Amino acid sequence: MMTQTLALLLDAYRELNAKKMFWVVLILSALVVIAFAGTGINERGITMFGMQFQSELNTTIIPKAT
Numbered sequence: 040m041m042t043q044t045l046a047l048l049l050d051a052y053r054e055l056n057a058k059k060m061f062w063v064v065l066i067l068s069a070l071v072v073i074a075f076a077g078t079g080i081n082e083r084g085i086t087m088f089g090m091q092f093q094s095e096l097n098t099t100i101i102p103k104a105t
Contacts, residue, residue, distance in 0.1 A: 055061040084094035
C-alpha cells in the first residue's frame with residue numbers, strides 16, 4: 040500500500056516538474072502555509088499577521104487551542 044502511494048506521489052512530482060507547473064504548485068502551497076501560520080484567535084477576535092479584526096468568533100466561543 041505504501042509503495043503504491045509513493046509511486047503515485049513520485050509520478051505526480053515528475054509530471055508537474057515536466058510541465059513546469061511544479062513551481063506554481065510549490066508557490067501556491069507555500070502561500071497557503073504562510074496564511075495559516077499568520078492567522079490566530081484571541082479574546083477580542085481574529086488576528087492576521089499582527090492585525091486585529093474584531094469578530095464574534097473569539098476565544099469565548101472557540102477555544103484558543105482549537
